[in-house]
Amino acid sequence: MAVKGGTPKHYHTSFSETFIPVEGTLGVDVGKEQLRLIPGEIAVAPKNVVHRFYNPGTTPIRFQVKIAPAESRFLESLCIGYGLADDGLTNNKGIPAKLDHLAVLMEHADSRFTGFLALIEPILLRRAVRARKKGVMNALREKYCR
CATH class of the missing domain: 2.60.120.10 (Jelly Rolls)
Incomplete structure (x- = not known):
């Protein structure tokens, strides 16, 4: 790191x-x-x-x-998160620049936050549902989890 x-x-x-x-x-x-x-x-x-x-x-x-226990969804989230960072699609703290990417990664990795991020978590989780339906998670998996 x-x-x-x-x-x-x-x-x-x-x-x-x-x-x-x-x-x-x-x-x-x-x-x-x-x-x-x-x-x-x-x-x-x-x-x-x-x-x-x-x-x-x-x-x-x-x-x-x-x-x-072992969790393949978390491993996929790591691959996607690091892939986005390598492609310059995150900020300097590794947070995805696109809200749909952040939403699906947070939900997929079973990550829950504290502080300000906890306040917007319900919004992000709802957005994750919509982003999945639009194929965002499948596209990220396809690009970064091969």
């Missing part, structure tokens, strides 16, 4: 995430805990617990994430 990279606070309703640093220091906030993990350490964000992960340092880091 790039310097200053990371995610906003969020949670998942159907799976937990385990964070496993491989190289460098990984910042992980789970609930009220603020952790700095180095290789050999792990942190678990249980389902329905607010968390975020980020690079707190000055050099890129590498880490692994384990999803339990």
